[in-house]
Amino acid sequence: MASQGLEKEQSVQQLIAQSRNKKGKKIVEKLMPLILIITALISVLTTIGIVFTLIFETFEFFQRVSITDYLFGTEWLPFSGSEPLYGVLPLVLGTLKVSVIAACVAVPLGIAAAIYLSEYASDKTRRIVKPILEVLAGVPTIVYGFFALTFVTPLLQQLIPSLKIFNALSPGIVVGIMILPMIASLSEDAMSSVPNSIREGALALGATKLEVSLKVVLPAALSGIVSSVVLAVSRAIGETMIVSLAGGATPTFEFNVTGSIQTMTAYIVQVSSGDAGYGTTIYYSIYAVGFTLFIFTLLMNLLAQYISKRFREEY
Amino acid sequence: MKYIDDTVVMKRMKSRLQINKFWKAIFFIATSLALFALVILLVRILSQGTGYLNWDFFSNFGSRFAEKAGIKAALIGSIYLMLVIAPVSMILGVGTAIYLEEYAKKNKFTDFIQMNISNLAGVPSIVFGLLGLTIFARMLFLGKSILAAGLTMSLLILPVIIVAAQEAIRAVPKEQREASYGMGATKWQTITRVVLPAAIPGILTGSILALSRAVGETAPLVVLGIPVILQFLPDSLLSEFTTLPLQIYDWAKRPQEEFQYVAAAGIIVLMALLVIMNSIAIFIRNKFQKRY
Amino acid sequence: MVDLMIKNSDETKVKSPKQAVSKLKNTIEKKTVFGTKNFNLWYGSHHALKDIQLDIKENDVTAIIGPSGCGKSTYIKALNRMVELVPIVKTSGEINYRGRNIFESSYEVEELRTKVGMVFQKPNPFPKSIYDNIAYGPRIHGIKNKKILDEIVEKSLRGAAIWDEVKDRLNQNAYGLSGGQQQRICIARCLAIEPDVILMDEPTSALDPISTLKVEELVQELKDNYSIIIVTHNMQQAARISDKTAFFLNGEVVEFDYTDKIFSTPRDGRTEDYISGRFG
Numbered sequence: 001m002a003s004q005g006l007e008k009e010q011s012v013q014q015l016i017a018q019s020r021n022k023k024g025k026k027i028v029e030k031l032m033p034l035i036l037i038i039t040a041l042i043s044v045l046t047t048i049g050i051v052f053t054l055i056f057e058t059f060e061f062f063q064r065v066s067i068t069d070y071l072f073g074t075e076w077l078p079f080s081g082s083e084p085l086y087g088v089l090p091l092v093l094g095t096l097k098v099s100v101i102a103a104c105v106a107v108p109l110g111i112a113a114a115i116y117l118s119e120y121a122s123d124k125t126r127r128i129v130k131p132i133l134e135v136l137a138g139v140p141t142i143v144y145g146f147f148a149l150t151f152v153t154p155l156l157q158q159l160i161p162s163l164k165i166f167n168a169l170s171p172g173i174v175v176g177i178m179i180l181p182m183i184a185s186l187s188e189d190a191m192s193s194v195p196n197s198i199r200e201g202a203l204a205l206g207a208t209k210l211e212v213s214l215k216v217v218l219p220a221a222l223s224g225i226v227s228s229v230v231l232a233v234s235r236a237i238g239e240t241m242i243v244s245l246a247g248g249a250t251p252t253f254e255f256n257v258t259g260s261i262q263t264m265t266a267y268i269v270q271v272s273s274g275d276a277g278y279g280t281t282i283y284y285s286i287y288a289v290g291f292t293l294f295i296f297t298l299l300m301n302l303l304a305q306y307i308s309k310r311f312r313e314e315y
Numbered sequence: 316m317k318y319i320d321d322t323v324v325m326k327r328m329k330s331r332l333q334i335n336k337f338w339k340a341i342f343f344i345a346t347s348l349a350l351f352a353l354v355i356l357l358v359r360i361l362s363q364g365t366g367y368l369n370w371d372f373f374s375n376f377g378s379r380f381a382e383k384a385g386i387k388a389a390l391i392g393s394i395y396l397m398l399v400i401a402p403v404s405m406i407l408g409v410g411t412a413i414y415l416e417e418y419a420k421k422n423k424f425t426d427f428i429q430m431n432i433s434n435l436a437g438v439p440s441i442v443f444g445l446l447g448l449t450i451f452a453r454m455l456f457l458g459k460s461i462l463a464a465g466l467t468m469s470l471l472i473l474p475v476i477i478v479a480a481q482e483a484i485r486a487v488p489k490e491q492r493e494a495s496y497g498m499g500a501t502k503w504q505t506i507t508r509v510v511l512p513a514a515i516p517g518i519l520t521g522s523i524l525a526l527s528r529a530v531g532e533t534a535p536l537v538v539l540g541i542p543v544i545l546q547f548l549p550d551s552l553l554s555e556f557t558t559l560p561l562q563i564y565d566w567a568k569r570p571q572e573e574f575q576y577v578a579a580a581g582i583i584v585l586m587a588l589l590v591i592m593n594s595i596a597i598f599i600r601n602k603f604q605k606r607y
Numbered sequence: 608m609v610d611l612m613i614k615n616s617d618e619t620k621v622k623s624p625k626q627a628v629s630k631l632k633n634t635i636e637k638k639t640v641f642g643t644k645n646f647n648l649w650y651g652s653h654h655a656l657k658d659i660q661l662d663i664k665e666n667d668v669t670a671i672i673g674p675s676g677c678g679k680s681t682y683i684k685a686l687n688r689m690v691e692l693v694p695i696v697k698t699s700g701e702i703n704y705r706g707r708n709i710f711e712s713s714y715e716v717e718e719l720r721t722k723v724g725m726v727f728q729k730p731n732p733f734p735k736s737i738y739d740n741i742a743y744g745p746r747i748h749g750i751k752n753k754k755i756l757d758e759i760v761e762k763s764l765r766g767a768a769i770w771d772e773v774k775d776r777l778n779q780n781a782y783g784l785s786g787g788q789q790q791r792i793c794i795a796r797c798l799a800i801e802p803d804v805i806l807m808d809e810p811t812s813a814l815d816p817i818s819t820l821k822v823e824e825l826v827q828e829l830k831d832n833y834s835i836i837i838v839t840h841n842m843q844q845a846a847r848i849s850d851k852t853a854f855f856l857n858g859e860v861v862e863f864d865y866t867d868k869i870f871s872t873p874r875d876g877r878t879e880d881y882i883s884g885r886f887g
Binding site: 025028029032033035036037038039040041042043044046047049050053054057108109110112113115116117120121129132133135136138139140141142143144145146147149150151177180181184206208209210211231234235237238239240241244245265268269272273278286287290293294297298300301302304305 | 343356419473532
Binding site for chain 3: 420421488489490491492493494495496497498499500501504508509512513
């Protein structure tokens with residue numbers, strides 16, 4: 001056995017030594033990290049591309065429209081031929097109306113659902129409900145938009161006769177349904193990562209499940225819950241198709257929710273589906289609006305990251 | 316003297332338990348409401364659209380007349396679009412994930428890339444449309460082609476794929492890598508022969524889910540100016556085309572009531588496509604569950 | 608070289624001249640595989656190995672024992688430069704494999720690891736077929752010929768005394784095997800590239816007693832063809848299977864000698880305390 005083994009040892013190691021001389025292996029070893037780092041830089045380039053695109057085209061826009069008119073103007077009338085007005089506040093207000101309504105729907109329901117799933121529901125229920133929530137989150141927004149326009153609006157009109165066909169309420173509610181799974185699922189993650197020992201400590205003192213949920217688990221998971229809400233609202237602000245279909249195209253600076261509105265995103269869609277020629281002020285205005293939108297969502301995302309990092313509970 | 320009076324505690328206990336029950340019911344109703352919304356949505360769309368689903372619907376192009384309108388161009392366009400997005404986003408996404416998990420040192424630059432990715436994931440899809448319009452459509456002269464739309468959409472879902480691939484790669488135990496290095500394998504050999512084979516199910520699942528998001532996405536395509544009614548099929552990556560969500564958007568916008576039914580029928584087709592993609596993803600996930 | 612060795616054995620303070628002669632003879636006869644000189648290793652600021660001096664001989668089974676955290680695993684992982692997978696590791700001094708310092712910048716780590724195989728604490732077969740597991744090493748080193756691979760696989764599995772148990776299911780996933788079988792598959796995988804040295808990092812700590820026995824028997828068989836260095840937390844195991852034993856404590860080699868000597872008449876009080884179970 002010993003001598004046979006020795007023979008073989010030489011042959012295997014010799015075979016290895018023969019193929020070691022091939023140069024290709026070494027080149028691949030050096031080349032691949034370079035290729036991979038290039039792919040990784042694409043994501044950085046994308047961000048740079050977005051920022052620069054928005055900045056350059058917005059700069060072009062501000063050559064033609066004064067920045068104070070844009071930021072503080074309360075009338076958005078880009079299509080009025082003789083004297084177009086570019087005050088962004090009506091678009092911002094339209095966006096906020098929808099987002100606030102959406103948050104009013106999604107935050108209570110989402111957190112309630114998260115509490116139910118994390119604290120009350122059996123394992124089996126959780127295993128059924130969570131995938132269904134995922135399905136809800138995977139429904140394309142165009143489908144939600146159609147649902148808002150053809151089902152929710154007519155339904156609401158029966159309750160509120162003054163409601164217009166295009167309004168803030170219906171898309172607001174539907175955007176709320178859209179972001180609900182996000183809040184429910186992220187908040188549930190935050191709550192179920194609170195260790196059981198903490199729950200048991202309170203339960204052993206005779207606290208009810210509700211008291212444990214609200215006074216022990218909820219505070220411990222608060223940072224996760226708040227950041228899920230901020231992320232969801234940011235998603236609502238950037239939502240496009242629901243508001244384009246059901247919100248209308250009338251930017252107004254009024255606070256009622258029954259009339260037609262226009263959000264920032266819906267304006268970009270309106271211009272894009274029309275024939276605003278390249279190089280016109282209207283063409284550049286979608287970048288200015290896009291930039292405004294980008295700033296809003298970026299700030300929200302950074303806020304969410306800050307909250308979940310700064311106030312993370314260490315168990 | 317006792318500080319705690321048992322009779323008072325027991326009396327209060329009753330009401331506390333009732334409050335608990337009451338809120339449990341509230342929480343349950345909230346959860347059900349979310350599920351109920353999904354049921355209404357599906358029932359509503361199925362009841363509206365099923366009647367319009369027939370062979371003509373699949374074989375006709377778009378039309379001004381509801382009864383002649385079909386989704387041939389949109390369905391084919393969506394599939395072509397996927398054929399661009401899938402390879403581009405997966406090569407970029409998996410490459411980035413390998414770099415971050417296997418090569419990148421823990422330093423500021425790596426943290427920056429990672430933070431950039433999570434912020435990119437939060438950028439509204441319509442902003443990606445603006446990026447695509449400037450860079451791909453205008454600067455690279457790709458216009459309203461499949462390629463322009465495919466590249467835009469690839470960048471849109473890139474962060475999702477990167478994160479999914481990172482998680483899948485991270486889930487491969489370090490003992491597996493050690494075993495490979497211990498045999499004298501190089502880093503790249505270890506990645507291609509040990510890490511990736513073990514991570515592929517997770518990568519595929521995440522990628523298919525991301526792809527299904529791209530298939531249902533509308534806003535960036537509207538910004539790119541992708542046309543809605545086309546009477547021809549695309550014949551190359553540089554042809555104009557249309558997609559299912561765009562077609563549905565166009566129908567849903569029309570005032571005539573019949574087009575609502577056509578839109579619902581289109582939605583059924585779109586949702587069926589998504590269900591198929593999700594089923595494949597779930598199948599892969601269950602079939603190749605990790606064995607460590 | 609010889610000079611150094613004599614100095615080394617001087618340090619062991621032999622008691623009788625007869626012993627000294629036999630030891631010297633042995634030292635000269637057997638070649639050194641791993642010569643460690645003034646070797647230090649830091650994890651960040653933690654000084655994990657301090658001035659290690661060890662000469663490990665060809666075709667010996669060398670056991671490394673010591674309480675957890677003493678640096679024994681770190682040392683064995685330094686021998687095939689596996690420690691470098693931890694990014695914050697720094698080293699100084701030399702480890703010479705067959706006379707060449709493995710930390711030399713021109714030393715290809717892959718080449719070293721082809722000669723110095725490793726078996727890990729937890730069985731870690733790849734989630735591939737048994738055949739592919741064994742053929743992994745030869746394949747990455749460029750051996751593609753199916754016939755040669757077949758031969759290598761059979762020989763390695765026989766060498767790891769597991770051929771009879773798996774020969775009918777070479778295409779099944781290695782994860783279907785028991786823990787003990789998996790570990791022997793890992794040993795077979797290591798044998799497939801016919802290394803010169805086999806490092807074993809607590810190879811039986813995750814195994815049941817019967818599987819442990821099989822692995823120990825295997826180690827005894829393998830020592831004819833390979834030099835084996837085995838880290839173990841199990842002192843009986845070290846006593847049963849090793850020729851020489853090194854006792855590590857707090858990153859230092861307290862004592863290195865013939866196993867029977869270490870276990871019968873340890874020179875250092877700390878060794879005696881550890882072996883008699885007073886700590887660790």
